[in-house]
Amino acid sequence: MRQFSLLAVLVLSLLIPGTVHAQQFDVAIGMGTLTAPSASSASGDHNPVSLTGGAYPVFSADLLLKGPLGVSGELAWRGSRNLYAGFQPYRPLFYDFNGIYAPKLGSHAAAEVMAGIGWESLRFYTGTLNCSAITCTGFVSSNHFMGHIGGGFRYYFHGHFFVRPEAHLYLIHNNQEFSSPYAARFGASPGYTFTP
Numbered sequence: 150m151r152q153f154s155l156l157a158v159l160v161l162s163l164l165i166p167g168t169v170h171a172q173q174f175d176v177a178i179g180m181g182t183l184t185a186p187s188a189s190s191a192s193g194d195h196n197p198v199s200l201t202g203g204a205y206p207v208f209s210a211d212l213l214l215k216g217p218l219g220v221s222g223e224l225a226w227r228g229s230r231n232l233y234a235g236f237q238p239y240r241p242l243f244y245d246f247n248g249i250y251a252p253k254l255g256s257h258a259a260a261e262v263m264a265g266i267g268w269e270s271l272r273f274y275t276g277t278l279n280c281s282a283i284t285c286t287g288f289v290s291s292n293h294f295m296g297h298i299g300g301g302f303r304y305y306f307h308g309h310f311f312v313r314p315e316a317h318l319y320l321i322h323n324n325q326e327f328s329s330p331y332a333a334r335f336g337a338s339p340g341y342t343f344t345p
């Protein structure tokens with residue numbers, strides 16, 4: 150979470166001055182779940198462990214710069230630890246940065262389509278402290294580059310407040326710890342739109 154806090158401060162410091170000239174800035178916090186091919190479909194290139202299951206809190210923000218076009222970013226993480234292969238506690242996190250197309254569909258609705266890149270960070274909890282020159286953590290990370298495609302539908306139920314059902318596909322490079330290089334997240338996020 151320390152890395153996310155630093156990343157969030159950096160991104161927000163870059164985005165806030167840009168909001169003066171932007172058309173729209175949206176933030177949302179939601180919940181979803183992850184599904185992936187089952188362990189029975191694992192090939193020789195992947196472990197027979199699936200990423201499926203768990204509750205995934207998600208934080209997302211987007212900045213529309215020119216009409217319905219802009220940039221967005223998301224962080225989704227498994228809310229509780231899971232057991233890898235029945236014995237090793239772990240938690241996956243997904244970070245992505247995207248181009249976004251968010252056309253209005255009338256006065257109370259908007260669509261969202263996004264595509265971009267990011268990474269999957271797998272945190273395996275060791276039960277011992279792993280220290281560097283700066284900090285100590287109780288986990289070891291395994292990070293993988295990924296592609297991301299996602300979409301949602303915003304419904305504005307009161308003024309600038311919206312709720313957004315959403316779906317996301319992660320294409321994870323070299324995801325050998327799990328049964329597949331693919332995972333999908335489904336959920337819903339309430340949010341708010343800031344306009345100048």
